[in-house]
Amino acid sequence: MSKEKKLRSQEWFGGDDKMGFVHRSWLRNQGYPDDYFEGKPVIGICNTWSELTPCNGHLGDVAEIVKRGILEAGGFPLEFPVMSLGETIMRPTTMLFRNLASMDVEESIRANPLDGIVLLTGCDKTTPSTIMGACSVNLPTIVVPGGPMLNxxxxxxxxxxxxxxxxxxxxxxxxxxxxxxxxxxxxxxxxSIGHCNTMGTASTMATMSEALGLTLPGFSSIPAADSRKKVMQQLSGRRIVEMVNEDLTLSKILTRKAFENAIVTNAAVGGSTNLIIHLIAIARRIGVDIKLEDFDTIGSHIPLLVNLMPSGKYLMEDFFYAGGLPVVMKELGDLLHQDIITANGKTFKENYVKAKCYDNEVIAKIDKPLQENAGIAVLKGNLCENGSVIKPSAATLKLMNHTGRAVVFESMEDYHERIDHPDLDIDENCVIVLKGVGPKGYPGMPEVGNVDLPEKLILKGVKDMIRISDGRMSGTAYGTVVLHISPESTIGGTLAIVQNGDMITLDVENRLLQLNISDEEITKRKSEWQAPEPMATRGYVRIYLDHVEGADVGADLDVLVGGSGSKVDRDLH
Known part of the structure; x- marks a missing residue:
């Protein structure tokens, strides 16, 4: 940091007037000595710890280790809590609260005397929500991922x-x-402690953080219970103080090239479709133009290199022992932008040049991949004018070009009531259609797109069917599942007017999802369609419903997109 640039925290602690007295005085009840207020970088540790979030239950201990590193580097650590999102327990879905948590993070950072930020993350929505909030303030920031559970x-x-x-x-x-x-x-x-040990959304988002350059290299794949995780936590504490001194802000790391690296890496590791919504939302917060189509044009032709569930056989612990993400980044080589800066101040090429693979069963060579063209495919057609997505690496090959009869469920309640009824008119060639589970529909866009098959087909030995919806699916899930259909059914997208017996064509190679009825019939049905009553009339959910955007643009609130904040804060920062 240049000598001319004043630490943001000194606007609170550096004055000899009444307000300087106030800001220092109350903190002194914690026993801090004089020099803590005399120009030390103040580092906020944004902690998503909660006993209601099992994947993040160890982050209280992590914070103490990070503090140790901050103190060693001459910083002043101050930990603060923010809303924690535990996918396994929260109802109706943590995705409903991702944007709320991002607001908590943003305003907590903006309102307090912080010069740099450490984000402690774990369960899948805690990673994008904290990064989104931090992007809206744009201070030097480093991510400390909590790590996966042991096998x-x-x-x-x-x-x-x-x-x-x-x-x-x-x-x-x-x-x-x-x-x-x-x-x-x-x-x-x-x-053990940690988040899901598959390449589900939590591991995907941790991997994404590293692929964006927001973590120390090699951090994301280390299991939570491994002592090497503690070393990286302490080193991250040291590094954030250096980042403040260098004025290495988020916007200097999160460039268009960084987002392209994350898209490519996600394809190579067989990452979650949820990355799409989160990455677009993060990009729009920091002011980078990433579109849904980029995931296809940039990532769909990338080979699958990592043999992890749900696209493969192994788990995150095996991935780490095989060499982890550094091996994948090195293997991808010129498919990545290798010359851009990362959180440790070095380029991707410098960070991963010495990486070695110790198990090619887990991490394949790029000239002998597990699967060609494994990235996310973005589909268009009259059933999804704004797009939809499918994960080919988790799908069944013979279903990737298929026309079938629609069996329609108007809601999750309708699905649960009828799916196992013996009289349900369905066979393995049908297409299961689920409505009302988009951003506004459920509300919150739950991970239900990969609904279970009917009992009578399971008993016949059927393993997979085409399932389409405006919802999401867990990154731990698999199957020939079309997701994120946009516009969603709840606002009158074409999905809303699909009827039992309609024929639907899925053609992944040609990126097509088509309802096989005439344009005239679509227009007629839409004219007769009636919008459902709002799901809420008050509180955050009402705010969410009034302002949430479509899945194709990240499902963020429209009032949160782009930079924000008061004039006084802009003057300070």
Whole structure:
């Protein structure tokens, strides 16, 4: 940082007037000595710890280690809590509250005497929400990902947290998987601190943070329980003080090229479709133009290199032992922008030049990939004028070009009521259509797009069917599932007027999702369609419904897109 540039925190602590007295005096009840207020960079530790968020339950301990690094580097650490989002417990979905948590982060940073920020993240929405909030203030910021759980072990085999969830109904119906089996599997699936150990959304977002350049290199894949995670936490504390001194703000790291790197990396690791919504939202907060189509044009032709559930066999612990994300970044080589700056002040090429692979079963060579063209495919057509997405690496090849009869469920309640009814007119060639689960619809856009198959088809041995919706699916899930249909059904998108018996064509190669009825019939049905009543009349949910944008542009609130803040803060910063 240049000598001319004054620390932001000194606007609070540096004065000899009444307000300087006030700002210092109350903090002195914590026992801080004089020199803490005399020009030390004040580092805010944004902690998403909560006992209601199991994946983040260890972040209280992480904060103490980060503080140690900050103190060693001459900084003044101040930890603050923000809303924590635990996907496994919160209802109706944490996605409803991602934007609210980002507001909490933004305003907590903006309102306080902070020069740099450490984001402690874990469960999947805590990563994008904190980054989105920090982007809106644009201070030097580093991400400390909480890390994945250790591999689950169940009766001699490996069990992936999250991915195993989607097998339970089938096991109950075909393998006599009873309550005792369930309890044992529950314990085995989550046997250590940390977030999901598959390449689900939590691991994807941690990987994305590193691919964007927001973490120290190699940080994202280390298991939460590994002592090497603690080393990186302490080093991150040291590094954020240096970033403040260098004035290395988020906008200097999060360039268009950084976002392109994240898109490419996500394809190579078989990452979650949820990355799309979160990455677009982050880009729009920092002022970078990333569109839904970029995920196809930039990422769809990238080969799959990482053999992890749900697209493969292994888990995050195996990924780390094989060399982790540094190996993937090195293997991708010139497919990435290697010359751009990262949080440690070095370029991607400098960070990963010495990476070595120790298991090519887990991380494949780029000339012998696990799958060609594995990135997210963006579909268009009359059923999704603004786009929809599918994850080819988790889909069934024979269903990627298929025309089938629609079996329509108007809501999740309708689905639960009828899906297992023996008289339901459905076979494996049908297309399951689920409405009312988009950003406004549920509300919040839950992870229900990969709905379970009907019991009678499971008993026949059917493993996959085409399922389409305006919702999301867990990054731990798999199947031939079309997601994020936009415009969503709740606001009158074409999905709203699909009827039982309509024929629907999915053609992934040609990027098409088409309702096979005439334009005249579509117009007629839309003219007869009636919008549902609002899901809420007060509180945050009402604000959310009034301001949330479509999935194709990140499902952020329109009032949060772009830089914001009061004139006084702009003058300070």
């Amino acid at each position: 689950g072990r169940f009766r001699g085999g490996t069990i992936g947290s999250g991915s195993f969830n989607w097998m339970i109904k089938e096991k109950q119906k075909t393998e006599e998987f009873d309550a005792e089996d369930m309890r044992e599997a529950e314990i085995c699936a989550a046997r």
